[in-house]
Amino acid sequence: MATDTKQRILDTAERLFAERGYAATSLRHIIAAAGVNLAAVHYHFRSKQELLKAVVARRIEPINRERIRSLEAAEREAGPEGPSVARILEAFLLPVFEASRHPDFEPSVFPRLFGMLYGESGDEVREFFVQEMQAVAARFFSALSRALPHLPEEEIYWRMFFSVGVIAHILRGGQELKLLSQGRCDFSRWEELAPRAVDFLAGAFAAPARTESHKVHG
Amino acid sequence: MATDTKQRILDTAERLFAERGYAATSLRHIIAAAGVNLAAVHYHFRSKQELLKAVVARRIEPINRERIRSLEAAEREAGPEGPSVARILEAFLLPVFEASRHPDFEPSVFPRLFGMLYGESGDEVREFFVQEMQAVAARFFSALSRALPHLPEEEIYWRMFFSVGVIAHILRGGQELKLLSQGRCDFSRWEELAPRAVDFLAGAFAAPARTESHKVHG
DNA sequence: GTCTATATGGGGATAGAC
């Protein structure tokens, strides 16, 4: 079949990039696992870097669509005062977590891919990623600004940035947590993890803005 | 000099690992930038992986000592009820941020190294890292448990884990933030960033624990 | 401790037949 090879390359590359990182995964690993020919990778995608972009684009686009859809639904339901911070955060977080249960691919493969994106990948791929996120970030910034009118704009951006750190860290899988908590925490149930993260971040957004004169040690 | 070569390798490897990642940085890049011979790397360190461990160990040990020292100072000052969550978080966060101003190396080099550690690095190096963090994590877990007696132990671990995500994301440098905030946020002043992160996380720890029956969409 | 030289293997990319 025409597209079968291309799909197999995408699926396998996604899995291996997520498991081992971008630089540490060679095209030869990918073609061996996918059962395709090396030249096919360069035929369907032009280079390893373009392959990574294709892998990312395939997942991020539906997720960002769902984020916007969910946020707009929340805004319709909420009336003029706008949705709560918790509801806005849900609109941002849940689509990612739910994507990990998509039938197209094994659970937990794709989230780690995104976690990896933040740590690794060259400047060009990161730029591409930022470009994909720009519209979504602006949209959520507006919603959060309305829900938190007392916070300076700059502070909203910082807190969004910190929140992305939490998400990326969760997606990265956190083998450390299981060890450091002596087995008390693990990642097997995503549906429990998302509410925890939402609560945590809602609390963080509720923190007052520090006044300029406030000293660190209080 | 005897130790000069070893130091130069360590310094250069630290910088390059931080800038480009572990897998993407070859020993040849390192020796070229350091002006030393390839064989010297294998003489002083046994392998590339051991070199990474050495790089990490050199920085993490004084930081973790300072974290413990600062936490103990806070506990002495606070009396029987123990220090506040914000003060505990400062004890954990500030040593990392302040390490970036150490005269030994260029600012902002080392923090990115730690940011990278979470995203990349093989299982063995991550295991080594967890081992280095175990005692510190246990110590801060105790302090946070005392400050937040209403939270289940498991929840404290989760929130510590989320917090590490924030730190790692900050350390990774966040070129995205500057772009997404249209230039309003940048990372040039670390001394302003740390209080922001402390406030954010203190708010997050102050969030109530979600009861089991609570539904996601409220 | 430091060098040169080399062993040994893997990397991305491409040409050209089918």
Add this chain to the structure above:
DNA sequence: GTCTATCCCCATATAGAC
């Protein structure tokens, strides 16, 4: 669209002279 064969470069690691 898919294959084989190959170009050319780079990787980590080591042996052995100095």
